[in-house]
Amino acid sequence: MPRTVAVAADRIGWEERRLIAAAPAFGLRLEWVNDESMCLGHPDAPALSGYDALLVRSRSYTRGGLVATLAEAASVRTLNTARAIRTCQNKAALRTALRSAGIPVPDFRLVLSRTDFERALKELPLPLVLKPVFGGMGKRVTLLRHADTAASVYDYVEDLGHAFEQACLVEPYLGDTSVRCLVVGDEIAGAAEFTGGGEFTGGAADWRTNAALGNRARAVAHDPELRKILDSVVSELGPGIYGVDLFRTPEGHVVNEVNHAPGFRALDAATGADIPSSVARHLREALA
Template identity: 30%
Template structure:
């Protein structure tokens, strides 16, 4: 692979991107970095740069989706693919892809009007979880415990924001045993982490404490099945475990973040991702 160049597209050169670049260089790759804010790409089949592989690390779902789509038309090999990014970046589409592949998931529905959504919540039974179809880091995720809270939440959902905000995604509330699980799939399952929190939202961005967990074979197979369902090659699959031990897939992250967790898990994710790029080019 000596002499090959990899293009790394980023929003900010965070710890993750710097570690990835170092791992690629250690394997003989040249690395060219591109700020997504500076890219202006013709909508044509004209090849971009040298046509080399692209690691899409944009923090913006919108930019990542468009840039990956354009670059693929130009013949670039983009990791992850535009299809994967578009699917994982939209929680409703993720859920549909998992349902199509018969991956176990919490029940969920999408609605577009306040009264219809509240009525469906009442029929399903409280508590439930509402979340935006687009978004990350646990932002705007809320637990709804009763009809009055549901009316208030849905009123805000449908009276504020733009058209994309006027989509209510409502999901089954899972009574977790104080943690959720994340399995990293880089071609295959390579390890995972447990995120502990006294709060029901267990994102590390919301204060959850990460720790390594040895991924059992059943969890690894489930994560790999979920990754295949969305066309994911380098993804983080979030699992929910009930107090009875049932395991379901919650969400899938197409831009794997690890700066907050790598020291706790010891999983060499940058090196594993660089190895996957090398194997892919072969």
Template identity: 30%
Template sequence: MILGIVHNRIAWEEKEIIEAAKRKNVTVKLFDSRNMEVDVTGDKCDYGVDVFLQRSISYTKGLYFTLVLEAMGYRVVNSYKCQEVCGDKLKTTIALKQAGLPLPKTRLALSCDAAMKALEKIGYPSVIKPLIGSWGRLVAILNDPSSAKAILETRETLGDSIHKIYYLQEYVNHNSRDLRVFVVGDEVVAAMYRYTIPGDWRSNATIGGRTEACKVTDEIEDMALRAAKATFSEIAGVDLLEGDGVLLLNEVNHNPGFQHLAAVTKVDIAGKIIDYLKENT
């Protein structure tokens, strides 16, 4: 098999995937999305690969290059449909709700005034998130109407109109941790707890949060697999919250990092990815 990896930087995960491919006799071709140009109206470009793995950090570039590749007849993991849903928190929420999965209370507002009314219905504290974004950027906790109004008014000054679409959620008291569950195909390959750091309520390993291996229960496995299926994900990082004794779906990441997860669980996640691609190409 010849695997094409679309990227815009070679991070730890990409290095691991390349090494796993070598061990499993898979040839790898690298495609830096920053340097790609393609004739959309011409004949199919012969890239000489059997399947593409989309690992571009840039959501928009990865999304549109995947669209072009699929239009040419190439198989891309994850697909354009998956990226389109997972890259937008509102689309993800709708897909998960339609699948009957439990979610935090979530409201959408299209103006600052409407957002304040929505927050009254959700209650404080609440959380505001950008529709598109990762690593906890532009995510803020709204403790009361005064702080909410200040943050909303700041968002109104941002240039991109998407920041003026307000995605608001209840704050789930999650005991200073959440769960990251890694799905490859129909298998949950690993899971970990991610703890908050002092002075920050976000539990994200990329900002320094402590991690700990998590036993995969039947409930965790069922929710993660259903979430991946609902979002058309073949490879996914599914985030769960523990709220008052019940598990809630938070997000589904279509291009998940796994350095911290591999370290804490000792699972060869890169090898699992290569095995899946070989078996399903």
């Protein structure tokens, strides 16, 4: 009898279809549960009745943590854990947790007002990156090249309707190349380097390094320094399924972000790694 895992998501995308297809070979059955219709809160979580575990793949930066928290309260085995998801969803909280654990992260300033923004511009050298605390897929990430235009850029942040959307980080621009590592359990399932449009060349569609934006990608080796950093990330967040984004600096790699429900289509194409099987194997081991 296969163990059944609910996949919480707002829709079934390429990654979810691959995961569902890989599951039977590992004695599992994955079924989509729409995260918009679970109506959690009842102590017994009726929407999750009959499932052995919940795999949270919500793309929303509000739903994932809420769904995981209420599922765990109903004693449903949840992957990733609610604590890990909540930490990953909040870039300021993630950076602080990692830095406190001795894991290298980029310098940053939390910006909640124009006063914060102006002070950050004085404390950090241009070029800088302005990004939302809550968000993903490279959305609303802005490169600030010149001080005389930065204030105008911040006008758009101030015009956003909710403080949730206005919370931002300002950080140094660390170049147009990043490394994405897909961690499953405590192992690296695949690693690739993504390259954007070049620092200031204007020769490509986008300067941002993000797999969701269609950047160029190539597989990279799992070198010892990378392995050590990723082990530390897993030690802090707990074993799980993470997309860890890093930048190379003269001092070594720094962890930029950790995605709790990572896409892996571009990584799959660049590395040829069988990521769905790695995830299914991890789920089977978690349910053993």
